[in-house]
Amino acid sequence: MIKAHGVSWRYGANPVIDGVSVTAQPGRVLGLIGPNGSGKTTLLRLLYGALRSPTGSVTVDGSALTALSPREAALRMAVVVQETGGETALTVAEMVLLGRGPHLSTFQRTGRADHEIAARCLARVGATHLGPRAFGGLSGGERQRVLIARALAQQATHLLLDEPTNHLDIRYQHEVLALVRGLGTCSVVVLHDLNLAARYCDDLVLLGTGGVAAAGPVDEVLDPAILEPVYGIGIKRLDLDGHLHLLFQPLEETVA
């Protein structure tokens, strides 16, 4: 469980996140949604400690994040960031094996068990065939899957992903999120696409200007009455075959 209480961050004089509290429940997928510039990525970075909030606190399974060493934090939280490292000359296999780093002591090299875990994680994202290839030579979608494999190889108790569906075609968008959901670990996902959020998240935090506009189970947050003022777009909600779908329409057209 990751719990943030009253965290803030400002870029220059401009507060992006101001006294925000969120909780990622064990075994559930929490989606962070909101329009551009609402601070989704900033909030995620506060959760995994790349940014240290001057106010409030972040706890992971009850321990204060500030009290954990970087390595202890890496054993509890695996993160898929947007920085891809596309210039690296590492192979895909080496990239995934880096995820085993937090489990190894300084003088230890990766062993057979680590290689098996890495191979399994590559297989899980359907990237086994990429193993020996140079990471830098992959397409955006292939890279994204490899980075997710690395996060899986880290075998942390929490998984955080910053727009993991970027660069992925529609099939892999669903496969990756279904995979995350199927893990059963406490996950936090920054998502742009509200329909993906509707399908694969349990809980949602909707960020508006400066703070949380709504938080709760998917069903409650994805309410057109809540979403429309935050996104500034007309939204129609459909329930089809037990799944929630959102349709969008510019507001002017609705008025006209």
Place this chain on the structure above:
Amino acid sequence: MSTVLSEVREHDVLGVGAQRRRTAFWLSVLTLGLVVTGVVAVGTGAIAIAPATVARIIVHQLFGLGETTWTPPQEAIVWQVRLPRVLLGVLVGAGLAVSGVALQAMVRNVLADPYLLGINSGASSGAAAAILFGAGAGFGQYALSTSAFLGALAASLLVFLIARSGGRVTSIRLLLSGVAVGYALYATTSFLIFASGSAEGARSVMFWLLGSLGLARWDALLTVATLVIGGTTLYLTVVGRKLDALAIGDETAHTLGLSPDRFRMRLLVIVSLCVGVLVSASGSIGFVGLVVPHLARRLVGATHVRVVPVAALLGAILLIWADVIARVLLAPQEIPIGIITALLGAPFLLILIRRLHATGS
């Protein structure tokens, strides 16, 4: 049975075993190459000595074994003159190469090398001050080295302080402040040469700026250099995985359990110390730190735990041969080794740039 099969299959998928075998192969080949290179280089010069004789003299000196079948002058040439020089070559070559590897990972730029941090320029300014104005005279025979070392340390400290902002040192800041400090100190050195008005002094400073292993002898400096470069190479190999993570990006390094800022600072201090010692012993030698890491990556891939030791061996071999060329080409006159490394390194770099462009990576 099926688990064994699946293990084998998984092994192949990752290619880790093949990579390790390849690394072991190159490490053995290069170690052998280094020994052969060393013996041949010691035997080469104005007075040629057969490699077998060189080997026997060294074994005799080290372990007191074997019959004396050589003349005392031969022994003096091998043991007193050329061997320390070749050893210094090994240290300088290995040190520059591993410093280059660390810096390229640290600033995530494949064109980074020790010059970039302005360390070489700082050392040169220190050396110029010692040669032209007798700075550091209190250190006796080590005046030049000490002065150069202090210059190197001051330069890297300056670069570091400029690059530091709010407790963080970012790659791009480090790069830019290194270039700026480098230029400023280069100008300082030139100014010192003009201000002194000594033609003789200017000549020795020039020689220093272009690098030379001619100052090598069995002294405290060689011991210090051995410890520092040996320690740096060992350290960088051990933290190889962390270098891999840092080379990808700060955010990635952080999520993999590393404190990128702290690690970068530690690396910077270690590399500065290493380059400071090198430059104080041999002057400014370019291109080794830039080119050798690329060669090493071509041989064994990009993981630092493999690149660092391979680069150290390659750098050592390359520098010894560069020094042999420097001694032999216009004998009895000796060419500054920096000229040779630049002449060899520049075309190589051009090929590299074209390759990088062609593969689009």
